[in-house]
Amino acid sequence: MTHHPELDQVADARRKLAAHADLPAAYWVFLALASVLIAGLPIWSWLLPGSGPYFQWAVFVVVVAATAYAVIQRRRSGVYLPRRITSYPGARLAWITALAVTGAGFLGINVLVDRDLIGFALAALVPVAVIVLVGQMLVRSAMRRSIEDGRVTP
Numbered sequence: 001m002t003h004h005p006e007l008d009q010v011a012d013a014r015r016k017l018a019a020h021a022d023l024p025a026a027y028w029v030f031l032a033l034a035s036v037l038i039a040g041l042p043i044w045s046w047l048l049p050g051s052g053p054y055f056q057w058a059v060f061v062v063v064v065a066a067t068a069y070a071v072i073q074r075r076r077s078g079v080y081l082p083r084r085i086t087s088y089p090g091a092r093l094a095w096i097t098a099l100a101v102t103g104a105g106f107l108g109i110n111v112l113v114d115r116d117l118i119g120f121a122l123a124a125l126v127p128v129a130v131i132v133l134v135g136q137m138l139v140r141s142a143m144r145r146s147i148e149d150g151r152v153t154p
Contacts, residue, residue, distance in 0.1 A: 021143045021147055023140060031133060031136060032129060032133050034066070036126070038062070039125055043125065087154065098135025102135060105131055109124055
């Protein structure tokens with residue numbers, strides 16, 4: 001049986017590179033809280049009339065913080081992975097599915113709030129946030145597998 005140290009080195013390098021696709025636990029906690037905040041915007045606006053601009057600014061702050069975090073992590077690690085999800089063939093289907101389910105959940109919460117079914121909207125808030133979180137975790141793990149398999153395109 002022949003030994004292929006070059007192939008082992010390539011596989012090891014891909015595994016090390018794929019480790020940069022993982023995000024720390026603090027990011028996932030932050031994403032879960034942000035998902036509840038964002039998914040609940042119609043609910044919060046209904047419960048606290050006149051607070052619309054504050055929630056819009058809160059969402060803006062969340063988006064800016066997430067973007068800043070991504071940029072800082074990229075600069076700190078020195079590893080620049082492609083940003084487009086289409087660069088990771090294994091993650092495309094998971095991303096499209098997560099996006100569709102998330103959109104349906106947000107739309108469902110909006111419909112419930114429009115029909116003054118706030119109790120049902122509050123009950124749907126946590127499952128929608130969990131679906132967003134799980135969907136993003138599945139997309140990240142699919143990205144990692146694509147990197148490990150060497151199937152990433154620029």
